[in-house]
Amino acid sequence: MGIGRKSAVAAIAALALSLAACGGGTTPNTEPTVGASELATEAQYNPQPRDNVKDGGTLTSDVPEISPQFNTVQADGTAYTLSFWRWYNPVMILFTPEGEWSANPDYLTDIKTEEVDGNTVVTYTITPEATFNDGTPIDWRAFETLWKTSNGKDEKYLVSSTDGYSQIKSVAKGADDKQAVVTFDGVYAWVGGLFNYVLHPKLVDYDLFNKGYVNNPHAELGAGPYTVDKFDQQNGTLSFKRNDKWWGDPGKLDSRVYKALEDTAAINAFKNGQLDITSVATKDKLAQVQPMVDQGTIEIRKSASARNGLMVVNSKHPGLEDAKVRQAIFMGIDRKVIADIAFQGLNYTEEPPGSFNLYGFQEGYQDNLTAAGYKYDKEAAGKLLDEAGWAPGADGIREKGGKKLSITLPVIGDDPNIQARAKAINSMLKEIGVDAKIEQKGSNEFSKVFTEKQFGLFPMGFSSSDPFGFAYFCQVYCEPSSLNASGTGSEEINKKIAEVAKIGDPKAQIEAGNKLETEIMAETWGIMPLTNGPTILAAKKGLANMGAGIFFVGKPQDIGWQK
Incomplete structure (x- = not known):
């Protein structure tokens, strides 16, 4: 998801709905068990040509929060920020579900990529009519602004990611103001992931x-x-209307509405007809909407998911400063138990993920976590804690210097499935002498908990804006980085990631990146992949060009209700 990057999402089951769209569903409990590889071949978002979409209507969906930061490039922006951004800001690049990219002709008439004197040069030719709402032309300066704010050279800009932009030497005017010429320092492997949006x-x-x-x-x-x-802001609603300053095809919808709702409230709102689409990626939620499926009023849309469910281990939290303690926590968590809870009743299975850079259904993926030395092993975890000086206390909780190994574990939202996973983590860690104290938080507290690092352990998610995973290697592992909330990393790691980023051949970069990710995981033990999972949505029949789309990004004006 994003300016070409990963974004944070709440908990492990929350998803930001993409500008995508279809596919009907059968009764969930009668379907054969499938994995991510199968779901990666069948995005369900009801793709419809524009002429087959009605004029008018409203589309309403839920989000865990209306994130306070509306600038999707700024460090505190979330996947929800990006979802809103796409509805009222330029979407320069479109993506198929498989991740194939192309210029959005509403904004760009041409993108030319070439190699000149050993440097990648990309020339963007901008649609003559393209104009910001205040009358400012969308021209090469909009590209320059994104580059200047995102290249990392000026630390006064607090950005979500510098990946890619830090490798650009210049952004200059081309044949005229409506042409931007981007010149890289060397060959760049992931051109399609940059300038998806401009500022x-x-x-x-x-x-x-x-x-x-x-x-x-x-x-x-x-x-x-x-x-x-x-x-x-007070009631947690955000709505969009047609823009009378727009030069292209008008929006099919009269109104697009987001409502910030807790999980329980969201499923009830959907059942009552107040929402048009919502996530139903748990057994309980599927069961609640099954009568609506049987009645033929809604359908279930599924696909593989371009997101990571993970556990962040905050190295700045008391007791977690030592990498041995963090490794012990990793090895004290049985990810199969977490997956069994998450996927119970979904007829879905997956191998536990081992990378934050590629998904199991993508070419080049490797299980780098296992290669780094991870396995569920309570005895080994206990030995690591012994070596770190944490001895079992009378109550079984380990102690050191008179202090208990007690760690805060915030849980966002009221979804029973997510709460059950948190309880399982609490129970498993107690077996190795770690007290993970669950703190219940509202969905609207996600941004605050994440950006202010109000946690020791934090179950959350990364949502990808595009398929170019290794393009955002630094965003995940560099220190400092807004997404690396574990606070692990070092200047040496930063330098090694920068060297990998300079490799111009995508396959060679992926190979080198897998080796380095294994090395980083073995050194830092800061972020632990738990699950990827499927995207499972319930949608009212007829909703077009939106749903379980994997990497799909389409034109917002084509989303609506099928004729």
């Missing part, structure tokens, strides 16, 4: 970039078929 030139202002979008969407600095209609 209004006003965002060169530090305060506007970092703080100006907090609880303020700034619709006047956007562009697209829709613009912000209403934002109600």
Whole structure:
């Protein structure tokens, strides 16, 4: 998901709905068990040509929170930020479910990639009509603004990722203002992951970039078929309407609405007809909507998921500073138990994931966590804690220097399945003498818990904006990085990642990246992949161009209701 990057999402089951769309569902309990590889070949989002979509109507869905930061490039932006951003800002690049990319002709008439004197040079030719809502032309300066704010050279810009942009030497005017020429320092492997979006030139202002979008969407600095209609922070709603300053095909929908709801409230709202689409990726949720499937009013849409469910281990939390303690926690968690809880009743199975850079259904994927030395082994975990000086206390909880090995474990939202996973983690860690104290948090507290690192252990997720996983190696493992909430890493690791990023051949970079990820995991023990899982959505019949789309990113104006 993103400016070409990974984004944070709440808990392990929460998903941001993509600008995608179909496919009907059969009764879930009668389907054969499938894995991610099978689901990766059958995205279900009801793809319909624009002429087969009705004019008018409203689309309403839920999100765990209306994230306070509306600037999707800023460090505190989440996957939800990106989902909102796409509805009222330029979407420059479109993606198929398989991850094939192409220029969005609403904004770009051509993208030319070539190698000149050993450097990748990409020339973007911008649609003449393309204009921001305040009248500022969308031209080469919009590309320059994104590069200047995201290349990492000016630390006053707090960005979510510098990956890729840090390897650009220049962004310059081409034949005229409506052409941007991007020149890299060397050969760059993942051109399709950059400049998926651009920024209004006003965002060169530090305060506007970092703080100006907090609880303020700034619709006047956007562009697209829709613009912000209403934002109600107190009630957690955000809606979009057609943009009368748009130059392309008008939006099919009259209104697009997001509502911030807890998991239980969301499934009830869907059953009551107040939502048009919602996640049903647990046995309980599927059972609740099954009568609606039987009645023929809704359908289940499934695909593989471009996200990681993970556990962050905060190295700055008391007791977790020592890598041996963090490794012990990894080895004290049986990921098969977590997966069994997560996927119970879903007729889905997967091998436990071993990388944050590629998914198991992608070419080049390797299980780097196992290669790093991870296995579920309570005895080995106990020995690591012994070596770190943590001895079992009278109650079984380990102690050192008069302090208990007690760690906060926030759980976001009221989904019973996520709560059950947290309880399982608590129970497993207690067996090795670690007290993981569960703290229940509301869905609207996700951004605060994550950005302020109010946790010792944190079950959450990464959501990918595109298929170019190793393009965002630094975002996941560098220190500092907004996504690496574990606080692990080092300058040496940063340098090694930078060297891998310079490899211009994608296959060679993936090979070198897998080796380095194995090395980093074995050294840091900071973020632990738990599951990937399927995307499973319940949608009202007729919802077109939206749903379980894997990497799909389409034109927002084509989403709507099938004729």
